[in-house]
Amino acid sequence: xxxxxxxxxxxxxxxxxxxxxxxxxxxxxxxxxxxxxxxxxxxxxxxxxxxxxxxxxxxxxxxxxxxxxxxxxxxx
Amino acid sequence: xxxxxxxxxxxxxxxxxxxxxxxxxxxxxxxxxxxxxxxxxxxxxxxxxxxxxxxxxxxxxxxxxxxxxxxxxxxxxxxxxxxxxxxxxxxxxxxxxxxxxxxxxxxxxxxxxxxxxxxxxxxxxxxxxxxxxxxxxxxxxxxxxxxxxxxxxxxxxxxxxxxxxxxxxxxxxxxxxxxxxxxxxxxxxxxxxxxxxxxxxxxxxxxxxxxxxxxxxxxxxxxxxxxxxxxxxxxxxxxxxxxxxxxxxxxxxxxxxxxxxxxxxxxxxxxxxxxxxxxxxxxxxxxxxxxxxxxxxxxxxxxxxxxxxxxxxxxxxxxxxxxxxxxxxxxxxxxxxxxxxxxxxxxxxxxxxxxxxxxxxxxxxxxxxxxxxxxxxxxxxxxxxxxxxxxxxxxxxxxxxxxxxxxxxxxxxxxxxxxxxxxxxxxxxxxxxxxxxx
Numbered sequence: 001x002x003x004x005x006x007x008x009x010x011x012x013x014x015x016x017x018x019x020x021x022x023x024x025x026x027x028x029x030x031x032x033x034x035x036x037x038x039x040x041x042x043x044x045x046x047x048x049x050x051x052x053x054x055x056x057x058x059x060x061x062x063x064x065x066x067x068x069x070x071x072x073x074x075x076x
Numbered sequence: 077x078x079x080x081x082x083x084x085x086x087x088x089x090x091x092x093x094x095x096x097x098x099x100x101x102x103x104x105x106x107x108x109x110x111x112x113x114x115x116x117x118x119x120x121x122x123x124x125x126x127x128x129x130x131x132x133x134x135x136x137x138x139x140x141x142x143x144x145x146x147x148x149x150x151x152x153x154x155x156x157x158x159x160x161x162x163x164x165x166x167x168x169x170x171x172x173x174x175x176x177x178x179x180x181x182x183x184x185x186x187x188x189x190x191x192x193x194x195x196x197x198x199x200x201x202x203x204x205x206x207x208x209x210x211x212x213x214x215x216x217x218x219x220x221x222x223x224x225x226x227x228x229x230x231x232x233x234x235x236x237x238x239x240x241x242x243x244x245x246x247x248x249x250x251x252x253x254x255x256x257x258x259x260x261x262x263x264x265x266x267x268x269x270x271x272x273x274x275x276x277x278x279x280x281x282x283x284x285x286x287x288x289x290x291x292x293x294x295x296x297x298x299x300x301x302x303x304x305x306x307x308x309x310x311x312x313x314x315x316x317x318x319x320x321x322x323x324x325x326x327x328x329x330x331x332x333x334x335x336x337x338x339x340x341x342x343x344x345x346x347x348x349x350x351x352x353x354x355x356x357x358x359x360x361x362x363x364x365x366x367x368x369x370x371x372x373x374x375x376x377x378x379x380x381x382x383x384x385x386x387x388x389x390x391x392x393x394x395x396x397x398x399x400x401x402x403x404x405x406x407x408x409x410x411x412x413x414x415x416x417x418x419x420x421x422x423x424x425x426x427x428x429x430x431x432x433x434x435x436x437x438x439x440x441x442x443x444x445x446x447x448x449x450x451x452x453x454x455x456x457x458x459x460x461x462x463x464x465x466x467x468x469x470x471x472x473x474x475x476x477x478x479x480x481x482x483x484x485x486x487x488x489x490x491x492x493x494x495x496x497x498x499x500x501x502x503x504x505x506x507x508x509x510x511x512x513x514x
Contacts, residue, residue: 026308026310027259040367042315046144050160060415062382
C-alpha cells in the first residue's frame with residue numbers, strides 16, 4: 001500500500017511540476033515544425049491505439065486513461 | 077465594306093468557336109464531375125483505414141476492419157467519424173478450472189443440460205472453454221470540435237456499439253482552453269454511457285447453481301466519466317501530457333457467461349456456480365505521456381496508474397521509437413508495453429464446497445493478478461510520391477505486428493487432487509494489422 005501511495009504521490013508531483021512550470025516553458029509559433037508532425041500529436045496513431053485499446057479492454061481489468069472509453073464490447 | 081463583311085464573318089466564326097469551346101468544356105465538366113467531386117471530397121477528408129487480424133493461442137480469433145475520417149472545418153473546428161466491425165470466433169474460457177476428470181458443459185443458449193443444442197466436453201487437464209463462441213460487433217462514433225474562439229474549443233461526441241447480446245451508447249462533451257501562447261492546453265470532459273445486455277439464454281441468477289439454469293431477461297449498466305487533461309509544449313521537440321480520470325459504473329457488471337468451480341474435499345469439481353461482482357465500480361487513473369522528436373526519429377513513453385474500488389491496482393508503461401529512413405518516406409516503429417495488475421478482492425480461482433458462501437466471487441482470469449508484455453513492430457511507407465497524380469501529403473501504407481503474452485500469478489495453494497494441472501494458463505496472442513492512410 002505504501003508503494004502505491006508513493007507512485008500516486010510521484011505522479012501528482014509530476015502533474016504539479018508541469019502545472020507550475022507551464023508559464024515558463026514553451027516555444028514560439030515558428031518553432032513548432034517538429035511538434036506539428038503526425039507522430040507527435042496526441043492520438044496521432046488513432047487507429048493503432050483504438051485497436052490496441054479494444055484488445056487490452058477485453059483481456060485486462062484496467063482500460064482508458066488516455067481519453068474517454070465507451071462503445072466497447074460486452075466482454076466486461 | 078469588304079473589311080466589314082470579313083469582320084462580321086470573323087465575329088460569327090469567333091462566336092461559333094467560343095460556343096464550341098464552351099460546349100466542349102461543359103461536356104468535359106459533365107464527364108469529370110463525379111471524379112472532380114470525389115477528388116474534392118477526398119481533399120477535404122483525411123482517411124485512415126486498417127484491417128486487423130487477432131489470434132490467441134488456442135482460443136479466440138478476430139478480424140477487425142476499422143476506418144476513420146477527419147475533416148478540418150473552415151472555422152477552426154474539426155469533424156471526426158469512425159466505424160468498426162469485429163468478427164470473433166473460437167473458444168472462450170468459461171471460468172471453470174481444469175480437472176483430472178472430463179467435464180461437460182452446455183452452451184449459453186441451453187435451457188437444460190438434457191436439451192442442450194451444443195454440449196461440449198473438456199478433456200482431463202484442459203482449460204474449460206466454449207468451443208462454439210462466435211460474435212460480431214458493429215461500432216461507430218462521431219466527434220465534433222467547435223472553435224468558440226482562437227483559444228477555446230468545445231467538443232461533443234457520441235459512440236455506439238451493437239452485438240447480439242450487448243448494446244452500448246455513449247455521449248461525451250468537453251472544453252479545451254489554450255494558454256501561454258498556445259503552449260499549454262487544459263481540457264475538461266464528461267461522458268455518460270448506457271449499456272443494455274441481453275445475454276444469450278438469459279442473464280443467470282448470480283451465484284446460482286449452473287445446472288439449474290436459473291436465468292432471467294435483460295440487464296442494464298450505466299457509466300459516468302470525468303477527464304481532466306493538461307498538454308504542455310516543453311520545448312521545440314518535447315510534448316508532455318497528463319490526464320486524470322475518474323469514472324463510475326453501476327448496474328449489472330457480471331460476465332453472464334462466467335462460472336466458478338466448486339471443489340470438493342478431494343479436489344474434484346462438485347458443482348459450478350455463476351459469478352457475482354459488486355454492482356458498482358469506481359476507477360481513478362493518472363496517465364502521463366511524453367513525446368520527443370528529432371529530425372529522423374521520435375520516441376514516446378506513456379505511463380498509467382489505475383486503481384478501483386474492486387481492489388485492482390494496475391501499472392502500465394509503453395515505449396515506442398519511430399525511426400525514419402533517409403529520405404523520410406519510410407519508417408520503422410518498434411514498441412514495447414509492460415502491464416501488471418493486482419487481483420480483485422473477490423477473485424477466487426475456485427470455491428471450496430465446505431467454505432462459507434461469499435457475496436461476491438469471480439474466477440474470471442481478467443480479474444486475477446498477472447503481468448503482460450507486448451512487443452510490436454510497425455513499418456510505414458509514404459505514398460505521396462508513389463501514387464502519381466492522385467498522391468497527397470500524408471498518404472501512407474503501413475503494416476504492424478504485435479505479440480502479447482499474459483502470465484497469471486499463482487493463487488492459493490491447490491488441493492492435492494489439482495496438483496499437476498495448469499490452473500493459471502498464460503495467454504499468448506498475435507495481432508497483424510495492415511493500414512492505408514489517405
